[in-house]
Amino acid sequence: MKRDTIIKYGADAVIAISVLLLMRALPMQAMSESLKEWIETLGVFGPVIFALIYVVAAVCLVPGSTLTLLAGAVFGLGIGFVTVSVGSVAAAAVSFLIARYVARSKVESVAKSNKKFAAIDAAISEGGWKIVGLLRLSPVVPFNLQNYLFGLTAQVENGKSMEINFDSADFE
Numbered sequence: 001m002k003r004d005t006i007i008k009y010g011a012d013a014v015i016a017i018s019v020l021l022l023m024r025a026l027p028m029q030a031m032s033e034s035l036k037e038w039i040e041t042l043g044v045f046g047p048v049i050f051a052l053i054y055v056v057a058a059v060c061l062v063p064g065s066t067l068t069l070l071a072g073a074v075f076g077l078g079i080g081f082v083t084v085s086v087g088s089v090a091a092a093a094v095s096f097l098i099a100r101y102v103a104r105s106k107v108e109s110v111a112k113s114n115k116k117f118a119a120i121d122a123a124i125s126e127g128g129w130k131i132v133g134l135l136r137l138s139p140v141v142p143f144n145l146q147n148y149l150f151g152l153t154a155q156v157e158n159g160k161s162m163e164i165n166f167d168s169a170d171f172e
Contacts, residue, residue, distance in 0.1 A: 047083040054087030099151025
């Protein structure tokens, strides 16, 4: 193994361990309890504010499972489901747009030298919605990270990231 590769993997391991230690050190239980109490005081504006918090958290790559469970506990199944659905779709759109219009030019230069990313990029631009659907079902890549990754993929010729042509699609 080359020295540069060892240094790269070592740095990645140090960053991953640091993030895990930071997550363990934060008082997540106390923070979620205080958020729950605050949201309950907002009345009918609670779901709207909660959805906005969900968007910000998802854009910052905070795992949504805690917030999703908290929405169910605070608002109940029906309103919690709608609140989380609206928040997650809005977060996906914002993350996609950030990746598409802020980071795409920087990633294009890296993608040209990375064969794996270039292969994923080509598969998504050729397979479109099929590849996106399969990746959404896969637990390998977190949902929040996928939003950014899809924004970094190539655009097809008509300027859209994906195009579904129902005339030629095989639904059998």
